[in-house]
Amino acid sequence: MKTIDELGDLTGKRVLVRSDLNVPLDGTTITDDGRVRASVPTIERLARAGAKVLVTAHLGRPKGVPDPAFSLRPVAERLGELLGQPVLFANDTAGAEAQRISAAMDDGDVAVLENVRFNPGETSKDDAERGAFADQLAALADVFVSDGFGVVHRKQASVYDIATRLPAAVGGLVQAEVAVLERLTATPDRPYAVVLGGSKVSDKLGVIDNLLEKADTLLIGGGMVFTFLAAQGHSVGSSLLESDQIDVARGYIERAAEKGVELVLPTDVVVAPRFEADAPATTVAVDAIPDDQMGLDIGPDSAAAFAERIRGARTVFWNGPMGVFEMPAFAAGTKTVAQALTEVDGLSVVGGGDSAAAVRQLGFTDDQFGHISTGGGASLEYLEGATLPGLAVLDGADA
Numbered sequence: 001m002k003t004i005d006e007l008g009d010l011t012g013k014r015v016l017v018r019s020d021l022n023v024p025l026d027g028t029t030i031t032d033d034g035r036v037r038a039s040v041p042t043i044e045r046l047a048r049a050g051a052k053v054l055v056t057a058h059l060g061r062p063k064g065v066p067d068p069a070f071s072l073r074p075v076a077e078r079l080g081e082l083l084g085q086p087v088l089f090a091n092d093t094a095g096a097e098a099q100r101i102s103a104a105m106d107d108g109d110v111a112v113l114e115n116v117r118f119n120p121g122e123t124s125k126d127d128a129e130r131g132a133f134a135d136q137l138a139a140l141a142d143v144f145v146s147d148g149f150g151v152v153h154r155k156q157a158s159v160y161d162i163a164t165r166l167p168a169a170v171g172g173l174v175q176a177e178v179a180v181l182e183r184l185t186a187t188p189d190r191p192y193a194v195v196l197g198g199s200k201v202s203d204k205l206g207v208i209d210n211l212l213e214k215a216d217t218l219l220i221g222g223g224m225v226f227t228f229l230a231a232q233g234h235s236v237g238s239s240l241l242e243s244d245q246i247d248v249a250r251g252y253i254e255r256a257a258e259k260g261v262e263l264v265l266p267t268d269v270v271v272a273p274r275f276e277a278d279a280p281a282t283t284v285a286v287d288a289i290p291d292d293q294m295g296l297d298i299g300p301d302s303a304a305a306f307a308e309r310i311r312g313a314r315t316v317f318w319n320g321p322m323g324v325f326e327m328p329a330f331a332a333g334t335k336t337v338a339q340a341l342t343e344v345d346g347l348s349v350v351g352g353g354d355s356a357a358a359v360r361q362l363g364f365t366d367d368q369f370g371h372i373s374t375g376g377g378a379s380l381e382y383l384e385g386a387t388l389p390g391l392a393v394l395d396g397a398d399a
Contacts, residue, residue: 062115195320225269
């Protein structure tokens with residue numbers, strides 16, 4: 001992939017940067033600005049090089065029509081604070097306002113275009129519709145830089161098609177993300193432990209498949225664990241259960257044993273009668289989950305066992321919380337796992353998405369971990385061995 005260094009002198013060039021600014025909002029207040037902060041180094045570098053920087057990004061899923069609830073205006077304001085300079089804002093994606101700003105920018109200026117998903121061409125499955133929107137974006141700029149790792153697994157106009165229309169390079173954030181993932185897949189220091197959580201086994205099928213060939217230890221928590229417990233013959237009460245995945249989970253347990261991979265499941269869980277923050281929580285063994293209770297976190301014995309395996313590893317990848325961390329009564333498992341990752345003597349990687357949100361909400365700082373990915377879905381697909389369109393097209397652009 002071509003890098004920014006290989007683009008030559010960017011003074012006066014209009015550079016369209018695809019960033020990942022998909023941050024959580026409470027009204028117009030950003031509740032976690034991690035992705036905005038992660039976007040700053042590449043944008044700042046380009047502006048200091050004298051480029052006219054146009055940032056395109058999405059927020060939420062506005063379904064191809066403008067929706068004020070998903071406007072990037074608050075993000076543009078926060079970006080300006082972090083850059084220490086005014087950031088222009090276009091109230092459209094590639095229309096008259098975007099064109100006017102693009103034409104009027106001075107060297108070193110930064111502008112944010114409105115939510116790219118306000119245009120139906122961005123996510124269209126129709127190549128012609130998507131390409132037509134990419135043409136509009138390309139008309140705004142001279143060069144394209146791909147720096148939104150959280151979207152490189154999407155074949156979308158501002159990620160994939162645009163790179164076939166302008167000289168294209170990879171940004172520093174995507175470079176860093178790929179370098180870490182290459183270490184996880186090609187040359188991990190051992191022991192290599194993988195911690196998977198989240199709600200559904202079906203979301204993690206590909207990554208479990210691939211990691212059973214690479215990891216030394218696989219630790220399973222979160223809502224998905226109850227499908228594994230059911231595969232072991234346990235009753236899981238009213239816990240989240242994917243009945244159609246029980247045989248798949250059983251197959252993974254058997255494969256792990258055959259390959260000598262230590263697959264660790266909880267021995268105790270925290271249960272409650274209902275999915276509510278004030279529901280009375282109790283800890284039970286996994287073979288004693290009451291029929292009228294649901295598991296909402298791994299138990300303290302399990303958390304301690306997971307932490308011991310994590311601290312003993314040289315490489316750790318974690319994707320998915322261990323429980324409903326948003327509710328204090330069910331956050332301890334996730335917090336214990338996060339704490340253990342900060343104590344790894346080696347590389348610790350938090351795989352984006354809910355895991356990244358969890359560590360920040362639970363009081364950890366980004367610099368306590370080796371790497372916090374900005375892309376949960378993209379990280380998982382990379383670890384599955386899938387082709388990521390936004391990276392593949394840059395490899396083509398380098399040819």
